Amino acid sequence: MQNTDVIIVGAGPTGLMLAAELRLAGVTPLVLERQPQPRHVPKAGGLGGQVLELLRYRGVLDRFEAACTDPIPAPRFPFGGVHLDLTQLPGNPMHALPLPQQHLEEVLGQWAGELGVEIQRGHQVVGVRQDADTVTAEVNGPDGTYEVTAGYLVACDGGRSRIRDIAGIPFPGNTYPEVNRLAQITVPDSVIRHDNGDLEVPGYGRLRSGFTRTEHGLFGLGASPTSESMAVYTTEDETEDYDDDAPLTLTEMQDSIRRVLGVDLPVTDTLRLSRFTFKARQAERYREGRIMVAGDAAHLFPATGVAISAGMLDAVNLAWKLAAAVGGWAPAGLLDTYHEERHFAGARTMLHTRAQVSLRSGHDPADEALRTVFQELLTDEPALRRMAALLAGSDIRYPVPNPNGHTLTGAFVPDLTLHTEAGTSSVADLLHTARPILLDLADRADLREIARNWQHRIDIRTAKTGDRQTDALLIRPDGHVAWAATLDEPADTAAAGLRAALSAWFGEPA
Ligand SMILES: Cc1cc2nc3c(=O)[nH]c(=O)nc-3n(C[C@H](O)[C@H](O)[C@H](O)COP(=O)(O)OP(=O)(O)OC[C@H]3O[C@@H](n4cnc5c(N)ncnc54)[C@H](O)[C@@H]3O)c2cc1C
Incomplete structure (x- = not known):
C-alpha cells in the first residue's frame, strides 16, 4: 500500500x-x-x-x-461542411x-x-x-x-x-452513423499538384483543396506546397462491413475514396491511416x-x-x-x-x-441551401468573429458570482500590456508561475491592503495599462477572472467585493 x-x-x-x-x-x-x-x-x-x-x-x-x-x-477551418476563413479577421x-x-x-x-x-x-x-x-x-x-x-x-x-x-x-449521448477515414499520403506524377493545393486526378479532373461533397459522402483534401505528403479524408454513412477494432488499411481507404469520388486516387506512399466515428457524450x-x-x-x-x-x-x-x-x-x-x-x-x-453534424450531413438541396445561407452569414465580420470565438472556446465565461456585473468576471483575462517602473510586460508574463494575482491597475492602495491578508496564497502586482476597463482584477491560476472592480464603483463596494472573492476562491485570510 x-x-x-x-x-x-x-x-x-x-x-x-x-x-x-x-x-x-x-x-x-x-x-x-x-x-x-x-x-x-x-x-x-x-x-x-x-x-x-x-x-x-x-x-x-x-x-x-x-x-x-x-x-x-493559414487560419482556415472546416465548420461542419462550411469554411471559416479567418485569415482576414483582426485579432483572430x-x-x-x-x-x-x-x-x-x-x-x-x-x-x-x-x-x-x-x-x-x-x-x-x-x-x-x-x-x-x-x-x-x-x-x-x-x-x-x-x-x-x-x-x-x-x-x-x-x-x-x-x-x-x-x-x-x-x-449519456449518442453515436453518429458516419465513418471518417483519414490518411496522410503521397501521390505519383500522374496526379498533378497545383500551387494552391488542388489536384488534377485522372478520370476526375480538378479536385479542389478543402472539402468536396458528392452524392456518396464528403472528401477532404489538405495539401501544403512545402510538403510532399497530403491529408485525405472521407466521410460516409456507415457501410455494412468494417471492423471497428481492425486498423484502417490503404485498401479500405482507397475503396472509400472510390465510393465517394467515383474514381481511384493513385497513391505511392502512406504515412498514417486512421478511422473514427463521432460520438456526442458528456x-x-x-x-x-x-x-x-x-x-x-x-x-x-x-x-x-x-x-x-x-x-x-x-x-x-x-x-x-x-x-x-x-x-x-x-x-x-x-x-x-x-x-x-x-x-x-x-x-x-x-x-x-452538434451543430456541425447537422451542417455537414445530408445531400438534399435543402441541406445544401442551409450550408449556403450559413456560409453567406460568415462573410459578416461580427458573425465570423463570434464563430471563431465559439470554435476556439475563447468566449467561455464561467458562471462565477459577479455581484457588480463586470463583463470580465468569469472570462479568460485579456493579455493587457503592463507598464511599471521596471519596464513593460504583460498579463501573460505574470501567469507563468500559475499563481493567483491581484492586479492593481489604478494604484488602489485600499485594495492592495485587503489582498495583503491573502499574500501567502496570491501575488499582488501594480501596473498601468492603456484602455483600462477596470481598476483591479483578481486573476485565478487558470487565467480566468474571479473578480473585477468596475471603473465607477464606490470604494467600499469594491472592497467588499474583493474580500468576498478572495474568501470564496482562496480561503480564509492569514
Ligand atoms: C483519429 C483521431 C483523430 C483525432 N483528431 C483530433 C484533432 O484533430 N484534434 C483534437 O483536439 N482531438 C482529436 N482527436 C481526439 C483526441 O485524440 C482525444 O481527444 C485525446 O486523445 C484525449 O486525451 P485524453 O488524455 O483525455 O485521453 P487519451 O488520449 O485517450 O488518454 C487516455 C490514457 O489513459 C490510459 N488508460 C486508460 N485506461 C487506463 C487504466 N485503467 N489505467 C491506466 N491507464 C489507463 C490510456 O492508455 C491512455 O494513455 C482525434 C482522435 C482520433 C482517434
Whole structure:
C-alpha cells in the first residue's frame, strides 16, 4: 500500500497537463499509465483552440511551436461542411498548430518531467473504491497487483473510461452513423499538384483543396506546397462491413475514396491511416466524491479539432482547486466549481460540434441551401468573429458570482500590456508561475491592503495599462477572472467585493 495526494489515471494529453499544472501548484501526483511505452498510434494531427493561449500564458508555447511538423497554416477551418476563413479577421482568437498528438504528448511529458512528474508506465488501474476520507486504486503493475491510496483520483483514462463507470457516473449521448477515414499520403506524377493545393486526378479532373461533397459522402483534401505528403479524408454513412477494432488499411481507404469520388486516387506512399466515428457524450457529473473525470473521460464531441484543448483546459481548471483541497485550505464548494465550470464549457463545445453534424450531413438541396445561407452569414465580420470565438472556446465565461456585473468576471483575462517602473510586460508574463494575482491597475492602495491578508496564497502586482476597463482584477491560476472592480464603483463596494472573492476562491485570510 502506497500513499499519495492525487492519483492521475492515464498519461494522455489531459493526464500530462494535469500532472504539470499540479506540480506548478506544489502537488506531486502519482501518474499511472497502462501502456508500457508512449503510444505511436496516429490520432490528432494538430492542436488548436484556447489551450494555445493558456500555454502562451505559461511561457511554454514556443516548445510546442518548435515541435510542429509543418509550417503553421493559414487560419482556415472546416465548420461542419462550411469554411471559416479567418485569415482576414483582426485579432483572430482561433489558433492552431500542426502538431501531431504523438509529438504533443512528448513535449507535454518533457515539460511535466522538468517540473518533477514521474509517470509509472505499465501500471493499469483495475479497480477503485472510495470512502469519506480516501480513494484507493487497485493497480496491475509489472511486479504484480498492488493498492495505492490517495486523497483524490482523477480519471484521465479516455473515452472508454473504466474509472467513470466504476464511479457510477452516467455518460449519456449518442453515436453518429458516419465513418471518417483519414490518411496522410503521397501521390505519383500522374496526379498533378497545383500551387494552391488542388489536384488534377485522372478520370476526375480538378479536385479542389478543402472539402468536396458528392452524392456518396464528403472528401477532404489538405495539401501544403512545402510538403510532399497530403491529408485525405472521407466521410460516409456507415457501410455494412468494417471492423471497428481492425486498423484502417490503404485498401479500405482507397475503396472509400472510390465510393465517394467515383474514381481511384493513385497513391505511392502512406504515412498514417486512421478511422473514427463521432460520438456526442458528456459525463453527467465531473465529480463523484473524491473521483473526478477529465478529458475524453468526461466528454466526446462529434467534430474534430476541439477535444484535446477541452481536455487540457479541464486539467488547468482542476489542478489549482485540487491543490487547495490537498493543502487543506480549499473554501467550501471550491472543488464542485470544477464540475460547474467545465461541464458548462463542455456543453458549449457540444453545442457547436452538434451543430456541425447537422451542417455537414445530408445531400438534399435543402441541406445544401442551409450550408449556403450559413456560409453567406460568415462573410459578416461580427458573425465570423463570434464563430471563431465559439470554435476556439475563447468566449467561455464561467458562471462565477459577479455581484457588480463586470463583463470580465468569469472570462479568460485579456493579455493587457503592463507598464511599471521596471519596464513593460504583460498579463501573460505574470501567469507563468500559475499563481493567483491581484492586479492593481489604478494604484488602489485600499485594495492592495485587503489582498495583503491573502499574500501567502496570491501575488499582488501594480501596473498601468492603456484602455483600462477596470481598476483591479483578481486573476485565478487558470487565467480566468474571479473578480473585477468596475471603473465607477464606490470604494467600499469594491472592497467588499474583493474580500468576498478572495474568501470564496482562496480561503480564509492569514
Ligand atoms: C483519429 C483521431 C483523430 C483525432 N483528431 C483530433 C484533432 O484533430 N484534434 C483534437 O483536439 N482531438 C482529436 N482527436 C481526439 C483526441 O485524440 C482525444 O481527444 C485525446 O486523445 C484525449 O486525451 P485524453 O488524455 O483525455 O485521453 P487519451 O488520449 O485517450 O488518454 C487516455 C490514457 O489513459 C490510459 N488508460 C486508460 N485506461 C487506463 C487504466 N485503467 N489505467 C491506466 N491507464 C489507463 C490510456 O492508455 C491512455 O494513455 C482525434 C482522435 C482520433 C482517434
